[in-house]
Amino acid sequence: MLKPELIPYHYVSLDINHWYVAIKKGWVPIAEAMKEKVEKEFENMEENDDVAVYIQLLKLRHELMLSYLHPDSVTNIEKAYKNAKQAKENVAESNLTDLIEFYFNFFTGMYHFRTRDLVDALTYYRIAEKHLDLLEDQAEANKAEFYFKVSEVYYYMKETYFSMNYAKRAYAIFDRQDKVDEKPTYGKQKVQCQFVIFGNWLDKMCYEEALDTANKSLTDAKEIDEKHLIGSAHFNVGLCYNQLEELDKAEYHFQRSYDIHKQQGHIYESKALFNLAYVKAKQNDLKVATALYKEGNVVAKRHENQEIIEKLKLIKGLYLSYDLNILRETFKFFKKKSLYGDMEEYAVAVAEFLTNKEKRHEAVEFYQMAIEARRQIQRGKHLHEI
Known part of the structure; x- marks a missing residue:
């Protein structure tokens, strides 16, 4: 039986580019169809190291896209990342083009951002940017x-x-x-x-x-x-009113955000729930805050959203049970993940709450955390100027 004629890699490259466009646009059905088509073509394609690595990189980018749009259906990000990394390591560094180096570092940065390893994400983005400047036809x-x-x-x-x-x-x-x-x-x-x-x-x-x-x-x-963007925009308006201490308006927009994201089953429903619970706790509506806290934990665990799981401890430790050890767990998480902005913001909020309750000794500990976070942020600015 005759073997099928090998497909020239530049033909497959055209379909790969169409696949990437669909990924960037968030066109899931088209992206899925192009992914399947490219995988079949690759089985009969003439050998080309760049294309082989690029396909693995786009599989990672594909999974990252799905993780934002359909978080409950995605389980393959870690596997896709390992496969992309292995594919690159299997090719001699001298044979890799600037384009592949750019996409590897870019998508790896996106992967680390998705897992909230911010320092690693930034490290890879900065490497990617050096290669981006070399791509004249980018x-x-x-x-x-x-x-x-x-x-x-x-x-x-x-x-x-x-x-x-x-x-x-x-x-x-x-x-x-x-x-x-x-x-x-x-x-x-x-x-x-x-x-x-x-x-x-x-x-x-x-x-x-x-x-x-x-x-x-x-x-x-x-x-x-765009329903997801509408929900996220409501969330942002809610954040602004929360900062302005216009809590009724903040509650309205967080509720609208939650309703939209819940309908879509999006990971952001857990973010909206946390902020809604936080506002209700600040309004001293502890019965509703408790119900939202419990629901938020269930939703965050379903989405495997560790950041929200940790942030919900702020509500429990400060408003529902008054346990500073629970609060400290959250701040350890912020520090581990380099979330110094959150660390500073919530440390100040906790310290002010404790001060108003005349628990000034306990407040000092959290003011010190806020100062440490600010120092880390300032230190980071100096590092980025190097």
Whole structure:
């Protein structure tokens, strides 16, 4: 029996590129179909190390996409990461192109961001950026995607200047591309950039700018009718009102966010639940706060969202049972994961709560945690300037 003729790798590369476009756009059915097509073509493709590694990298990127859109159906991220890493290690470093080096470090950074290992994520992003500068034919939209992902990790590390800079660069490219294309297709990406810009305004305590940005992103999300983005935009408006201590308005938007994300079964429903429970606890509605706390734990465990599981301990330890040892567990988690922004914010909140209860000795411990977190953030800024 004759063997089938080998498929030239450049033909498969075209389908790989279509697959990547579908991933970036979040077009799950198309991405799934292209993934299956590429895998079948690869079985009969002429040997090419770059394509072999690239396919494994896109499998990782594919799983990362699914982990955000359909978190309860995803179990293969760790396996995909190991396979991508092994595929790269099987090829001599001198034979790897800048394109492969860029995507390996970019997607590995995304993987570590997904697991909230922020320092590792940033390390790989910075390596990826060096290769990005060497890619003369790199599409503007790909650069924008990279800038956006970098802005996310800087945001979580509370590196406001860097985060805002990258988010605005990404937004400008997406907006420029929409004006060039006959049919605008980057509305979703522009809203996501607005989310990061909003978060940075909030961190800078520029509440008027933050609320304006949050409301604009809500309007834009409704215009493109993206349910997940609408839910996330409501969440951001709620965060702003929470900071302004307008708790009734905050509760309304957190509830809207939760309703939307619950309907979709999205991982963000656990974030909305935590914040809703936190607001109800601050309103001293402990009966409702207790019910939301219990529901939040169930939802967070279902999504395997360790960050929210730990944050829920803040509500239990401070409002429901008053156990500072439970609170300390959360701050150990923040420190381990380099979540110094959260560490500072919640340490100050806990310290102020304890001070108001005239437990000043206990408050000092948490003020010291906030100071330590601020020092780590400042130290990080100096490191990034090297």
